[in-house]
Amino acid sequence: MARTSGSSAETTGPRVKEAALKLFAQHGFAAVSMRQIASEVGVQAGALYNYTPDKQSLLFDLMRDHMVGLAAAWEHQKSDESAIAQLERFSRFHIRYHHERQDAVFIAYMELRNLTPENFAIIEKLRGDYEAELVAILERGVQKGDFSIAEPKIAAMALIAMLTGVNTWFREGGRLLLSEVEHVYLNMVKQTVGVSPRV
Amino acid sequence: MARTSGSSAETTGPRVKEAALKLFAQHGFAAVSMRQIASEVGVQAGALYNYTPDKQSLLFDLMRDHMVGLAAAWEHQKSDESAIAQLERFSRFHIRYHHERQDAVFIAYMELRNLTPENFAIIEKLRGDYEAELVAILERGVQKGDFSIAEPKIAAMALIAMLTGVNTWFREGGRLLLSEVEHVYLNMVKQTVGVSPRV
């Protein structure tokens, strides 16, 4: 056998990434073999190497794409407004963006230890940049007297952990809609930074 | 070769668990081989099977031990006092207990997908019981008028995510002591549930 009918790099390439994303999230990077990914795509293992130099790069690309996409999406969202409004915008954005990309979020948090040191440093830098966006919002709010928090950097870590945590329990079709969950979290976020919520 | 001098089940057994805990946390369950664990203990791979029926049980035992230990420790800590005091006690306990068991915490959160369905159900039940402790505190506080939160169950998930998140960034020897971090988080926790912190 050889080239199959209908095959083209433009369709196979993305399918490899999709399959890897799904399987890595489901079973973990180390537990998934190249043959499993190939089988999900409907191809033999050797063909994957037209799209990635090796398994490690496949993981790294997925993580980098996620972090870069996150940063770009926030850059597009952010706006010049009051610190309270910015915090609200960030919280809504974070919940929704992460909810829509559960597999990528899971991988980006869980598979850091499977990266080479160089790749790890790159991902950590991207993550730090994103966290710094929230830190800046909090510091500005403190400066303006809108927020009451002793340690903006710690508060940022706390808030991000809290918001990302939605992914661990929220499932579509449960008691609440995502929009309702967003509302509940928004009030908690505001209270956390010392702003009394509107009713 | 055969039985080695000084060998005894009472020393080797615990060492197997310690080695597995450390290596699973470091590289992930799937990425660690039985031979690596054996090598860490200073023994051949075959000898491990005197202490676990298989690799899966080794993982499950570690996770169950952690969850049972957590529940027992909290049961020993908890006390009949005001909701605010209970929340304070829970928060301090959670931060400190998790800080002292980073490897086990990491495994208990990350390796759920590597459990068989039956084992997964058991761990999830234990986790749910622990979370219910915080839910009960929050509901009581709401009832007494001490807390101002719309959804105690969601607030419990948010607070636990926030508190557990300390493990992701806090390192001993940094700018702050753990006791200082505890203090900062306590104030945030109180604000989150609508209690104004003492200064």
Add this chain to the structure above:
DNA sequence: TAGGGAATAGAACAACTGTTCAATTACTCA
């Protein structure tokens, strides 16, 4: 000091791992 159980080594098993590569077929454009 003999005997029996406890603890291990080390070899063996078949299955699977990531990766490479020559051969083969499909597609594209002149």
Add this chain to the structure above:
DNA sequence: TGAGTAATTGAACAGTTGTTCTATTCCCTA
């Protein structure tokens, strides 16, 4: 229609995987 390139197969590589089992040695008790 024919040549060149793109995409894939399938075999092969050497190494690793979890697990089992027998032979061997150590330890403890009588």
